[in-house]
Amino acid sequence: MIRCQALRWGAPGQPLTPPVNFELSTGSLTAVIGANGSGKSSLLKVIAGLQKPLTGKIFLDVSRKGSLSFLPQQQHLDRQFPISLQELVAAGFWGSKQSPDLRNQRLKTALEDWCLSGLAHRPLMALSGGELQRALLARMSLAQAPLLLLDEPHAALDELGQALLWKHIHAWHAKGRTLVVVCHDLAAVRQHIPHTLLIKSSGSVLGPSTELIRQQPLTQVA
């Protein structure tokens, strides 16, 4: 559950919206849409606790450390970092108390799930943007956090990758995890995500995706 009360965020002195109130229930799957610069990514950072809100409060029903996974937009990972894809993915086990055998098994499964098995020992510099994005998603699936925040997860992915992504998002949703997904692809939001939070400079609206997106001319939100 994520409850925001009179929340304002943005650069100091320049809040992006008037104070907003909304509540996303546990196990919900919500898209965040809005124009460029409307504050979608910052909102995710505020929820993740990586950025302080200007005013207002956020309540989470889980602790931020360990129970929350955040996939930022445009990874600034140093591609020359001397580490293999498999080691990057395995970082998802941070804090896990599972046995090494179980971990190996789960790591193998995660790599297979995200079509990365053949790339396991590649150094980061030899990965494409889409492969790296799938690796970060695989890391996220290992962490098993109940709250997942994804900022444009489909950005670097090709058609096959996007299909994989939606399949996993539905699977995570079915397991009762709470998901918040920033997404520019309104057709995909309508098709895959039941609820939508629209952020505008005049405030925010939360509602069923099919209604919200039909009401908005595409040019206004895309």
Next chain:
Amino acid sequence: MLSAAQLWQPFHEFVFMRRALLGGLVLACSTAPLGVFLILRRMSLIGDAVAHGILPGAALGFWFAGLSLPALTFGGLGAGLSMAGLAAWITRRTGLREDASLAAIYPISLASGVLILGIAGKRLDLLHLLFGSALAVDGPTLTGMLWVSGFSMIAMALIYKPLLLDTLDPLFLQTVSRLGPVAHGVFLTLVVLNLVIGFQAIGALMVVGLMMLPAAASRFWSHRLPVLIAIASMLGCLSVWLGLLLSFFYSLPSGPAIVLVAGGFYLLSVVFGPVHGLLRRPILPTSQ
């Protein structure tokens, strides 16, 4: 040229050579992982900045207590840590980049160090402080080096995992753990500690060379972090050994001899290294 017997003979014959060798070897092993991580964190120049920053503290220590190991060490440690801390504080408060604050603070430190030495009289040679003399490693200095190196290697092993993630993906680490800033702080402390203990043996500026050159060279040999650290330690140890031999047989100052051997390894790696080296085609396309 040196013959095979000569590679070991000076160390067998002279206690001061054995001390210098042992001290240099442990220092090379403990600075190798620090150098590798400094490069990965894009903080390669902080070593230089801290080495200059140590000077006023060491000079003050000398002024009050004379040429005593604890005074120089604690003076240098205090100055180095407060310089790194001040730079970090200015960075956090103003939002400017850390390299800019370090670049601003280290000339201040260096100038005040030189000034203090000037006021204190010319009994302590500035050249000795900056470039050191490995052949003057005495018993207590060696003991200090062994302690610091041992401690720093154990501490690095303990913070290895959080430091790795804090370097690669700090946002991710921030969402799973609070250890990021702790690892960063411990790491910076270790850098200062190693520079301080090293500056008495091979000089403040030369120990930076021993820290950074093997680390920079190792990047041309592997894609794997543990291997990089192992290669950097090995190159550092070789540099110490060969550098001391050169300095013994050709009467060269030992600090520069060690650093120049390390520099030679670096240049060889640039040309022949299999990973990014000039002569080898990259195994895989590099992207930036």
